[in-house]
Amino acid sequence: MTDVLEHGQLFIGGRLVDPMGQDTIEVISPHTEQVIGRVPHAAREDVDRAVAAAREAFDSGPWPRMSLEERIEAVTRIKDAIAVRHEEIARLVSSQNGSPYSWSVLAQALGAMMVWDTAITVAREFAYEEHRAGVLGPILVRREPVGVVAAVVPWNVPQFVAGAKLAPALLTGCTVILKPSPESPLDAYLLAEIAAEAGLPEGVLSILPADREVSEYLVGHPGVDKVSFTGSVAAGKRVMEVASRNLTRITLELGGKSAAVILPDADLDAAVAGIMPNAWMNNGQACVAQTRILAPRAHYDEIAERFAAAASALVVGDPLDPATQVGPLVARRQQQRSFDYIAVGQEEGAKVLTGGGRPEGLETGWYVEPTLFGEVANTMRVAREEIFGPVVCLLPYEDEAQAVAIANDSDYGLSGSVWTADVDRGIEVARRVRTGTYNVNTFSLDMRGPFGGFKSSGLGREFGPEGFCEYLEHKTIHLPADFRGEG
Numbered sequence: 001m002t003d004v005l006e007h008g009q010l011f012i013g014g015r016l017v018d019p020m021g022q023d024t025i026e027v028i029s030p031h032t033e034q035v036i037g038r039v040p041h042a043a044r045e046d047v048d049r050a051v052a053a054a055r056e057a058f059d060s061g062p063w064p065r066m067s068l069e070e071r072i073e074a075v076t077r078i079k080d081a082i083a084v085r086h087e088e089i090a091r092l093v094s095s096q097n098g099s100p101y102s103w104s105v106l107a108q109a110l111g112a113m114m115v116w117d118t119a120i121t122v123a124r125e126f127a128y129e130e131h132r133a134g135v136l137g138p139i140l141v142r143r144e145p146v147g148v149v150a151a152v153v154p155w156n157v158p159q160f161v162a163g164a165k166l167a168p169a170l171l172t173g174c175t176v177i178l179k180p181s182p183e184s185p186l187d188a189y190l191l192a193e194i195a196a197e198a199g200l201p202e203g204v205l206s207i208l209p210a211d212r213e214v215s216e217y218l219v220g221h222p223g224v225d226k227v228s229f230t231g232s233v234a235a236g237k238r239v240m241e242v243a244s245r246n247l248t249r250i251t252l253e254l255g256g257k258s259a260a261v262i263l264p265d266a267d268l269d270a271a272v273a274g275i276m277p278n279a280w281m282n283n284g285q286a287c288v289a290q291t292r293i294l295a296p297r298a299h300y301d302e303i304a305e306r307f308a309a310a311a312s313a314l315v316v317g318d319p320l321d322p323a324t325q326v327g328p329l330v331a332r333r334q335q336q337r338s339f340d341y342i343a344v345g346q347e348e349g350a351k352v353l354t355g356g357g358r359p360e361g362l363e364t365g366w367y368v369e370p371t372l373f374g375e376v377a378n379t380m381r382v383a384r385e386e387i388f389g390p391v392v393c394l395l396p397y398e399d400e401a402q403a404v405a406i407a408n409d410s411d412y413g414l415s416g417s418v419w420t421a422d423v424d425r426g427i428e429v430a431r432r433v434r435t436g437t438y439n440v441n442t443f444s445l446d447m448r449g450p451f452g453g454f455k456s457s458g459l460g461r462e463f464g465p466e467g468f469c470e471y472l473e474h475k476t477i478h479l480p481a482d483f484r485g486e487g
Contacts, residue, residue, distance in 0.1 A: 005037040010046055011192035011207040013053030014200055020045035025182045025209055030098040030328035031318055031365045037096075037186045042208035044217050047177070050206035051223040054148045054175040057203025064145050064173035068128075071171055072120055077198035079116035082159075085194070086110050089159055089187060094319040096184040097155050098327040098366070099282050101320050107282070112159035118447035118463070119167035126468055137481040143472040145173035146249060147225030150218050152239070154231050155181035155330055156285040156388075161253075162191060164451075164462045165228045170204070172471045174226070178207045179218055183330050185209035222246050226471065229253070230287075232386075233411075233456050240459075251460035251470045253287070253452060255386040256414030259407035260290035261429060262303060263400065263420040270441070271419035272306045278417075278443040280314060280370050283327050284390035285334070287457075288415040288437070288445065292376075292383060294403050297396045304374050304394055308353040311370045311392070316359045326390055328365040335366035338389030342371055345382035350393070351375050378406050386412070400429070407433045413454030417443055436461070 005027075009016040021043030029036045042050075057063055063071070082089065086109035093108040094101045132139050151165035158180055169176050180188040188207050195205050208218070212235075219227050220242040229239045230253040243250050260275045262268070279290045295303040319327030329335045342356050355371030368390055376383050376393040383393050397403040407416060417439035418429045426440035436453045437445065445451060450466035452458050460470050 004035055005186055007037070007039040007186075007189050010040050010042055011189070011196075011205075012046065012050050013057070013203045013206055014196060015202075016192075017049075019043065020049070025185060027096055027183070027186055028331070029095060030330055031320075033364055033366070039185045039189070039209050041182075042210040042214055044214060046208055047214060047218045047221060050177045050208055051148065051218075051221050053203035053206060054177055055223045057201060058145070058147050058175040061175075061201055061203055063175060063201050063204050066173075068123060068171075071173065072123060074198050074200055075116065075120060075167060075170055078194055079113055079120065081194040081197065082109065082113045082116060085190070086113060089190060091320065092187045092190060093158060093184065094327070096186055097158075097285070097330045098319045099156075100324045100327050102322050102324070103282060104319075108157060108159050112163045115160060115163035115447055115463075116167045119163075119171055122168075122448070122465055122468060123171040126465055134478070136478075138479045138483050140477040140479060142475040142477065143469070144475055146471050146473050147174060148223060149174045149176045149226045149228060149471065150179065150221070150224045151176055152179045152215060152219070152227065152229045152231065153181065155183035156282060158184045158187055159191065161230045162188070164467070166205075168468045169228070169471045170200075172468060174471050175204045176206070177218060177224075178205065179215055180207065180209050182209060182211050216242055219243050219248075220245060224248055226250070228470065236458065251452075251462070252458040253462060254414075254456060254458040255412055256287045256289070256453065256457055257292060257384065257386055257410050257412045258288060258290050258415040258417075258435065259292040259294050259410070259433075260416065261294045261403045261407060261418045262296065262299075263403075263418065263425070263429075264296045264298060265421040266419040267421065268299070268303065268306060272303075272310055274419065274441070274443060275417070276307070276310050279392045280311070280326055280390050283329055284338075284392070285330065285388050287386075290415070290417055290443070291387070291392050292378075292407075293392060293394045294397050294406055295394060296403075297398055300394075300396045304353055307392075307394060308372050308374075311372045312354040314370045316362065316367060316369065326370050328367045329389055330366070332366050334389060335368055338368045338371075338387060338391055341382055341385070341387045341389070341391055345373050345376070345380065345391075345393075348380040348382065349375070349377075350380060350382060353394070355390070378409055384410065404429060404432045411456045414452075414457035415439070
């Protein structure tokens with residue numbers, strides 16, 4: 001019998017309170033298909049309470065008026081607690097969404113800790129005020145907190161994305177309502193516990209698990225100044241539409257269909273080893289996953305053979321087993337989505353090089369075999385649409401110009417990589433591919449640099465000083481012509 005983690009209250013304004021509604025969210029294990037947790041489903045009245053608390057805390061409370069160092073001290077306590085409890089966080093996230101535990105330790109937990117840690121460093125270096133010599137006289141340019149933030153996070157990397165939004169928002173002096181996904185609300189309660197112990201003032205943080213309808217109510221709430229959303233393109237468009245009614249500021253981090261370009265001079269051993277974990281990353285449930293692999297036609301058969309062998313050797317199984325490399329998908333609908341795309345790819349003429357079905361011996365759980373399609377044309381749906389499952393496409397190209405053209409022939413522009421013996425040549429390719437982040441002979445997501453997308457992959461940026469600016473308003477103060485001070 002599976003133990004069920006029960007939460008009966010909501011975290012509003014820094015404390016646990018009874019919900020206004022009666023609905024609950026059941027959290028289902030993607031491995032056992034059994035209920036592993038229950039939490040209250042926030043109602044609209046709970047949103048009103050959370051926004052009112054955040055509004056009061058921002059307009060009249062101490063948090064925005066504290067010194068930067070005081071806010072850093074509180075946020076550092078959150079970061080340190082995440083580091084101490086990283087194994088607990090990793091297990092909880094893996095239990096909810098199927099991420100392999102070994103990957104969860106690095107990305108879901110320690111990665112989240114790094115997000116908070118780097119944000120603290122950026123906060124200390126950031127210029128919140130600067131004097132400029134204006135055309136008509138001296139000016140003072142200030143950057144002030146935007147206000148009440150609605151942070152809507154997805155189920156695939158909940159702690160990492162929560163940190164990407166909460167850390168800069170809190171450090172700049174904003175107050176926040178965090179809206180976790182109904183598939184993965186349990187780790188949000190752990191974060192609430194950590195935040196309460198860190199001593200955030202009343203009203204600064206609320207956490208409201210809810211479905212799309214209540215999320216839309218939060219996004220459209222007139223008391224919200226800023227929405228930061230990570231999710232699908234369709235949902236992002238809806239967020240943009242609803243938020244626009246109040247001219248609410250928005251940041252959107254959406255989907256991807258990133259291309260890993262293998263140039264003819266690449267070391268194939270290094271390219272395969274470097275691309276593999278980032279093509280099937282998090283069971284394929286990652287917006288930055290390198291799901292289109294572009295191979296030169298002259299070496300296509302060898303590259304196809306190498307990737308097919310590597311994909312078929314991936315260990316699939318219980319996400320809490322440290323040996324697992326690919327776990328189950330988060331929900332039955334995601335499993336069926338992958339199977340549907342596998343069928344579509346075959347109908348379009350792509351060839352399944354490995355995978356394509358349910359793994360043998362895993363009749364329970366939302367599992368899909370790591371699947372590699374060969375002979376894929378970039379016009380096919382499997383090459384153009386984000387599948388968000390362990391399904392990867394291998395596309396041939398004739399020359400470098402065509403490889404760049406294929407990489408750019410996408411509605412998305414989030415990530416990508418190039419693999420070559422000539423790093424300078426790789427940098428030139430990187431300059432020509434229209435994505436928000438790019439990699440040369442590696443794969444990384446560095447929190448000191450801006451992260452976000454071109455085209456349908458989103459608006460705005462997270463991480464680095466650019467990410468801080470998403471939670472700030474710019475103000476110009478005009479000073480008298482004879483002003484000579486700096487304060």
